[in-house]
Amino acid sequence: MIHFVLLISRQGKVRLTKWYSPYPQKERTKVIRELSGLILTRGPKLCNFVEWRGFKVVYRRYASLYFCMCINQDDNELEILEIIHHYVEILDRYFGSVCELDLIFNFHKAYYILDELLIAGELQESSKKTVARHIAAQDSLVETAKEQASSLSNIIAEATK
């Protein structure tokens, strides 16, 4: 089970956090601080796993961003690396060669995609295409609703002129 997902930038800025196990607010800040100290200082050739408080944190660096997932001692670390990569590929397809700025300004989109990928700390979908399809469908639902709203307000504006 994945206990939480963290996206941290090279400078230690938090870009995304998702908690599947209950961590109180104060604890969350502490965890993030502790882990960024642990992970950001590791050299490039070292393995992608850090043992921490009896858990394992699997991380992978993409450009300036560290994707970290915390799992149990007996979970499959190599698979988590695949899951991270899976997520990154989906983000990449969605944003079109994703960069850190995309994730900053569209952080909610990154969360929506993560929610299509993981629920309750477990993997939900192994097909990138399927995830992309569901996200696109929901985005278009939002678009339609917006258009309706604006056309409605146009009509009202027309009528009250």
Place this chain on the structure above:
Amino acid sequence: MNPFSSGTRLRDMIRSIRGCKTAAEERAVVRKECAAIRAAVSENDQDYRHRNLAKLMFIHMLGYPTHFGQMECLKSIASPGFPEKRIGYLGLMLLLDERQEVLMLVTNSIKQDLNHTNQYIVGLALCALGNICSAEMARDLAPEVERLLQFRDPNIRKKAALCTIRIIRKVPDLAENFINSAASLLKEKHHGVLLTGVQLCTDLCKVSSEALEYFRKKCTEGVVKVLKDLANSPYAPEYDIAGITDPFLHIRLLKFLRVLGQGDVDTSDCMNDILAQVATKTEPNKNAGNAILYECVATIMSIEDNGGLRVLAINILGRFLSNRDNNIRYVALNMLMRAITVDSQAVQRHRATILECVKDSDASIRKRALELVYVLVNESNVKPLTKELIDYLEVSEPEFRGDLTAKICSIVEKFSPEKIWYIDQMLKVLSEAGNYVKDEVWHALIVVTTNASNLHGYAVRSLYRLVQTAGDQEILVRVAVWCIGEYGDMLVNNTGFLDMEEPITVTESDAVDVVETAIKRHSSDLTSRAMCLVALLKLSSRFPSCSVRINDVIVQYKGSLVLELQQRALEFSAIVDKHRNIRSTLVERMPVLDEATYSGRRAGSVPAVVSTSQGAPINLPNGVAKTTSAPLVDLLDLSSDDVPVPSSSGGDFLQDLLGVDLSPSLSQTDTNQAQKRGTDVLLDLLSIGTPPAQSNSSIPEMVSPSDDSKSAINVLEQLSSPSAPAGGVSTPPGSSPMMDLLDGFAPKPENNVPAYPSIVAFESSTLQVTFNFSKQPGNQQTTIIEANFSNKTFDAYTDFIFQAAVPKFLQLHLDPASSDTLPASGNGSISQKLRITNSQHGKKSLVMRIRIGYKSNNKDMLEEGQINNFPRGL
């Protein structure tokens, strides 16, 4: 409309926050935005709720408080449109977690959304439920989720399956309801549903044995077939990763098979073929393939025995271990740890490679490898393995040394074939990484050394040599100083010379040099210096020619700001100066310390040792902070009063140390027991093995009023019980601290009215009990004891009950206690009066068994002990 809320768009806010150059600037921007959002919230502004929530989430991510947005999430979820719901659920998952009461308010909205006609809205509700639901919500909404497991759209079915996992993790009782619908998911073709269905079944098995039985019987073959089809499936672009179709599903199926096969031979047999196929056919080139192999090995190791498969698995691990990729090596070490219980021989074969991994540059790998080496050690390989580890200790990184040292010490202690080897290895460790060695380890080394009488000379000579080269290792120096103090003559005379030793010539003054350098080193701490003083005292007798020089060194500490050192210096210099005739008996060699008693005690006292070493620094009366526990205690870990001594063992460890029962001889001197405790500690530091009556006669001038001595000894006592509050202790001005050492033996003036000193009746790592005594005038038989309890932990105790039992010749009456709650950290105490009538007054002294029960952190605690240090004459 709110004048603020229309102000900035989400994008602009993020931009302006990113533009901030200082943290203060950022706070200002955030404060302004939060104010605007609050205003919008209080006006119930609906047009911009969407935008405000998004802003809040960003602010939340930066670590600012956003609780005022929680209700907005709920409102947003309750609104009819999809965009509002989408952002509302996202906010719900981000800004709230399962412990918040607010969450209950959303149950109804989620329930409605689970029944919504739009499948994406159902999906949002399931996702939120799966990520943050509490136990109550799980109970309330389980039926809706169960229904959704059969929903027509696979997107909903898979979400419902994962949501069910959360529900049964929160409320395992609900598991039974889901068994059938979960089993039907295993027949699905859709990968997402199958993936989540398999995961659900695995989790069901973990919480319900009924589910495990059911799936074993009904589904094993089906699952094996699914895995077989998957492993043999042709290229499927949608699910392909590095040439493998859906490795995620592979891994989940293997995991499920592991749960099914564990502890069941038939089921395990059923999956042998497919496991063998996966283990041999999977391409190990890419991470995805290795992930599957890794999972497959884990399954092979866990299911019921099949020799052939296990060989296959160990071989895979061997390949992993020699892989250049650190990740692969890491998981190999991890898995070998589990394999060792199954087939330790096979793991031993990889010992050399594992040992190499201990020296890896990667901390994670080093840690795994070290733990593995630790379990690999046995009697036959301990010597080469220890040598490797110690060699590596020399070059290891500082942050790794602590772990490494602890493991080496533990290996050496556990498996040492002979004492000389043990001493050699420990000395090597001490000279490389002495400062990482725990107190009990070097204490043990001293105990072992004293026991090996043929190695005394060898040990002290080796230590002498090492100190010349590694004099900066404080712990090494301590051990060396102790041994030189004890066996200095052997060092000089080359007594007990072993054939393998190199000859060495040490003069008496060389030996004193070592101790003198050690005591003068700036980095030496109180314990080391105190030990040095004792060693000097001993050497003054062993080497009479150096005694003037030694006294000069000791005298320098008469003015030490540290009370402990000052006191020792005064006492010792008095002995060196004035009491030549008793000196040699005073500083005789320590009697052999009983190894079995020591190690047994050590096992029992480990928590106490931990608590004292981690405790807050104690302020000595003269304001010098001291972080280690008191030196007197530390010397030989005499902290017996910290540990509830098992009453069965009866005797005091101090007496064991001396091998002499001091109490009869001491009782003749009619000193009270509290004094005795203080002197005891000193006595064995000085190795007095002779009845003190002798010394009595030789020091008549040392008689002093007993109250003086009492206070001085109290200081001593205070030092020897590091956990006692040190605040109230001070030496009365004018009293001469050097008196007290030998005062204990002075006969007390007859006309002294018996005033009984308080005693620490019982002390553990969590609790201290002190007794104050008073007599009713005219009734010598009855003693009134006021017991005071104080709490040494940071948790208050409730339901505090003190019980006591006494032998038949005593009568005990307990008054009610002042309270049944004991505040934390000694902030207040409970007092309780006891009245004891001693029918054999004058013949027998008091003795009492006690039992203390209380609740700490809602856990029932019980402590027991026996008190036999009552002052005499009660």
